[in-house]
Amino acid sequence: MYRLVIQSGRHQGKRLVVRQTLTLVGTDPDCHLALPDDPDLAPRHARLDERGTGVYLTNLCPARPARINDAPVATEVRLAHGDRLTFGQTAVEFQNIIAPHRRLRPSHGLLQPMAALVSAAIVVVELALLAFLVDWPRRIIRPETEAEDLARVEEVRAARAAEKAAETGTVAAAAAPSVAVLPGTAPGPAALPGGATNAAAAAPSPASDLLAQADFTPADTNFALIEPPPISAADPAIAAAQRTLAEATAAADFADYARAFRLLNQIHHDTPGFLPAHVEHARLLEARGRLDDAYQRWGVVLGLAAEGSPGRLRADRERRRLAELQELQSRIPQTPAAAESGRLPRQVRIGTPQLQKLPADEDVAEMRVLDAELALAPDAKLFKNAAIQVFVTFYDVDPTGAVRPTRALVPTSPIALGQPFADRRSAPLHATYVVPRGLREQELRETGQPSEFYGYTLHVYAGQILQDAAAKPKKLLDLPIHAPAPAQEPQIRIYVERKNFQPFLRGT
Secondary structure, three states, X not given: OEEEEEOOOOOOOOEEEEXXXXXXXXXXXXXXXXXXXXXXXXXXXXXXXXXXXXXXXXXXXXXXXXXXXXXXXXXXXXXXXXXXXXXXXXXXXXXXXXXXXXXXXXXXXOHHHHHHHHXXXXXXXXXXXXXXXXXXXXXXXXXXXXXXXXXXXXXXXXXXXXXXXXXXXXXXHHHOOOOOOOOOOOOOOOEXXXXXXXXXXXXXXXXXXXXXXXXXXXXXXXXXXXXXXXXOOOOHHHHHHHHHHHHHHHHHHOOOHHHHHHHHHHHHHHOOOOHHHHHHHHHHHHHOOOHHHHHHHHHHHHHHOOOOOXXXXXXXHHHHHHHHHHHHHHOOOOOOOXXXXXXXXXXXXXXXXXXXXXXXXXXXXXXXXXXXXXXXXXXXXXXXXXXXXXXXXXXXEOOOXXXXXXXXXXXXXXXXXEOOOOOOOEXXXXXXXXXXXXXXXXXXXXXXXXXXXXXXXXXXXXXXXXXXXXXXXXHHXXXXXXXXXXXXXXXXXXXXXXXXXXXHOOOO
């Protein structure tokens, strides 16, 4: 939004506020700013465009151009605040309308009044509680109730005193023989408080009869019934190794693998022949994906364990298992078979593939480049000499919906990457899809159906083990893995050599 102030002519002093994006100036009645009294104006003399970067003036009459600050307008010019525009004989001043900044008055809203009301309510409640607590006995305990309670207490005290006076004789008799009479001793007479002898106390009681019958010589139990075997002191080095091994196992359980390996190496240094530490070390190495080190550690166990012992049998069994796994990961498959994606081990994972379409040229009708990254899982159980290869298959589709492997120029599948994870954890993958000029027409003549690009599949193998798979669209994963036979068409091979498409096959 901007303002135009007319400086001359019949409308001098008139201010026009423009809110629209496009404004035409001229003598034509259809113009937004029509000045029919100016003889030097064309029917469509100039145009004002308001954009996101400002207002621009464009001259529509080269014979009689508009002027900005007395300079003719040759091309599109951005206007500034205060510019003087001349359309024929009419002068107009351009002004930007800038909304003034409103000063925001601070408003406390309802927070402070509500806080004041809550505080006042709390004070009133506290004052009421204090006033109630000052004389709460007078309000809660009435005088007549208090008198009744006191009388009841006196009655209870008198009753208890009477009962105690009535039972004084029995209580004294029962309390007199408070000293236990040992076997073989005679109980003495008990003296009453008045100095007389209590006859009842001197009479025999059931307790004394029972003690008399139980008067026997105690047995001596201060000798050992069973002689324990002699205790031999354990080897302090073995005991220390066992404690350190327990700490290492606990550290591994809490995923502190650095401390666990450090403690195990300490055991190997202090007690080299401690077999349980080597077994635990081999187990942790395999759990962390270091299969080569685990295989070597089981070899150490095999050398330390005695012939025919359980430790030696286990070490031999584990080494055979790891050797078979290494053979599977390093052997190239002959006839790969598809597997369900949910059951793949994914020790080697495919990053998000990026498919880019490149522009065509005089030799190439269509070209696409597929880039992806292969990465090891955090705890990938993979040998360093694992042979990695990727089956890359591009597919075309015809109008009937039939999907088939493409006849375009693609890398030879599978793409053998060798041993890319021997010293790193990721490896790039590149594949191209090239359609030479005339290939689509040749397919149309041979099959009677035109075809076009549909999608691709990626299958990553570590030796004979399918690790991961990706496709776009994903339903292509339901198809079997395509392993094409070597090309047998000499005319296409000669065409490729002549046109020199070899740089496009970067995946090979």
